[in-house]
Amino acid sequence: MKALCWHGKGDIRYDTVPDPTIEDGRDAIIQMSSCAICGSDLHLYDGFMLGMEGGDIVGHEFMGEVVEVGRDNTKLKVGDRVVVPFTIVCGECDQCRRGNFSVCERSNRNADTAAKMFGHPTAGLFGYTHLTGGYPGGQAEFVRVPYADVGPVKVPEGMTDEQVLFLGDILPTGWQAVAQCEVEPTDTVAIWGAGPVGQFCVRATVLMGARQVVCIDRVPERLSMAAAAGAIPINFDDESVLERLGELTQGKGPEKCIDAVGLEAHATRSVDSVVDRAKQAVMLETGRPHVLREIFYACRPAGTVSIPGVYGGLVDKIPMGAVMNKALTIRTGQTHVNRWTDDLLRRIQEGEIDPSFVITHTAGLQDGPALYDTFKHKKDGCVKVVMKP
């Protein structure tokens, strides 16, 4: 089969690789019908995540048709259309039973390695380094889905791929980020990052009923997309974020702040972001936490900071004094996708949200290598790329 494979920093290739096979009775083999490039795939593309090996199949946002089912899988049958969450979950461990699917205790088959990195293992992920189990990803014609009687979400008749594809990652990611804030009707919610996750954070904030939502970025078309849903845009190339947030909140700061940027914050003209970039280049730091620092200063005392943005290792110079003395609450984590999918699927079916708004580029899987570059550099107004086999 054909698949997009990682071969080093900035090197994604459209390779021929062996077809996947059933390895466990609960598995299913999915023939991919649509997949997407995620912002966190760029962390792999840019070489910021440890644990990749040459030839690894990438991609964790995908959906398709079930073509083969293991003998113990009674949930799926051949012909079912499913969206596959990026987190692989067993459904039976203590964490899964609590609904903390992204920290499933069983699905990471390289748990020891992950435990060395993080203190404890977290869930296996599709196409996201050997630290998360080394599972082949979904930017491929066929994918083996472990524990396929738990994770995959069946797609009702009559729904297009574009409507439901993002149920596997960025829609519940944005939703969880806002849910973690426990939005009140008097809240100002400020979202750093107008990428796809930031866009879904904006829509989730609107649907959860905040007083106002602010979106911060430097890319004009992404800010216009956020404004389309009612966000107040702040272009940090044109104005001071802290000053503008102060104006919008009578000097008190937003009650809820969301970091939808993660470890690859842009190197702006601020000294700290330039220093971060230099330190990252020589591996003294694995992330660029400029956005985190700004959030901790901007957030109203006793506010909540929600971090869906991905971080991988070590970051420096975090103003913990501000966090502690301002009594900030931090909530973070990879998305517990299956916690949200039932509710979100119903909202899509009822027309409350149509996630396809975020797609700007659709192409064949063979165009994947070029599209990684387009997506990374935000060329041609690119916000979200969907690929078909």
Add this chain to the structure above:
Amino acid sequence: MDERYERVSDTAERLARGLGWVSIGLGMAELIYGRRLGEVIGLGYHPRVMRTYGLREIGAGLVILAADDPRLGVWARVAGDLLDLATLMPALSADTPDRDAARTTLGVVAAVTALDLACAQALQARERLAPPPPDYSDRAGIRLHQQPRIPGGPPWTSHRSSCDAERPRTAASARWSTTTSRATTGSPTTR
């Protein structure tokens, strides 16, 4: 996408990044081998000048490589080149021990200045040629009311009043309401 813009953009970007690394390399050389370098270029050994110029070069290189827009760092290089030229001009006088080396160095610095200037201008051209950003203002993705329900309020309906997140319909989502309610005492209730 505009091919000319892509071509100019890629060339300018690659040239700028290359100059950034050259800056860092040259700056390190000026810091570590200042004496030898001074002799080679016919300037003699001036430790304070070498160290200052070395730090300047490294700084410009870091700004080019670290910032998303390398223009500031490249223009800093141009300014630094002019300073280098001004510093080297007196070395052409008759009492300079190695006038030939000084002349050669001046020629090299003039050529580098021209290259830095070309790069800066290419980066400026990139800005001029950049296509206008697309307008995604018609991509709401959710239902919005045309007029705010509350004067001066946001242009959307708060779905909290009819929020079925507080009345989840499936067992799977039953545990995780997306809202909390506040008791009259003002303290949050647990879900």
